[in-house]
Amino acid sequence: MLKSSIAALVLCAALPASLQPAAAEGRSFNGTWSVQLVTESGLCDSRYSVALAITDGDVRVASAGEGGATVSGRIGPDGNVGLTVRRGSASGAASGRLQANSGAGTWSVSALCSGRWTAQRRTARVAQAD
Template sequence: MMKLATIVALGAGLCAPAITSPRAADGGNFNGTWSVELVTESGLCDSRYSYAVAVQEGQVRLVSSGGAARMSGRVGPDGTVGLSVSNGTASGAISGRLQARSGGGTWKVSALCSGRWTARRHSSQVAQAE
């Protein structure tokens, strides 16, 4: 089986309410670490992959990939995710939508394999000034 899900892991895209703050306008409301699980529905890839992904001000990057995967793309202010991923000669796309704590969508690696992904935001406690 091929280890190409890394390519798709961040092809991550997800849905959120309208936001008016400058930070939220650039995707900042999705900041944090997300656990992403990809499930292959067709093709030659392994059946399931799990990754950690970081979102910072709308930019997405792999935290754990277990390989030489590269990813580029953004989370939009409305939670829409659009990513391009590559690993060696294979390339793929991830799309979907994020909400406040979860999200999901689809992924495809060339003609090799495709499937669905889900994401869960890691909880973190934030200190608030009073």
């Protein structure tokens, strides 16, 4: 049970976001993004993938089947990433930077595990949640 909760958090921990308000500024990042996570230390599985949707700076998981995690944060106008992900009592964080069609950064889930993430834009349109 703990391992599946950690896996759901890690899948969502790469969600790009920033603490700065961004309405029109985040539009350059609109679309569906494929995010790959690699664990570098801790108890998590070695690799995870997740599809994310960005709309006007807001970030959400593109598929409703990603374990019920909640995400807070936004994309900054310069592409800076900084977010918090929660699922149950566990929480995770991610930071880094997005560019026009790619991005990279680091993530951690409490003291349990940490690693790096990379992202590639798949479409400029935002996918609807299932």
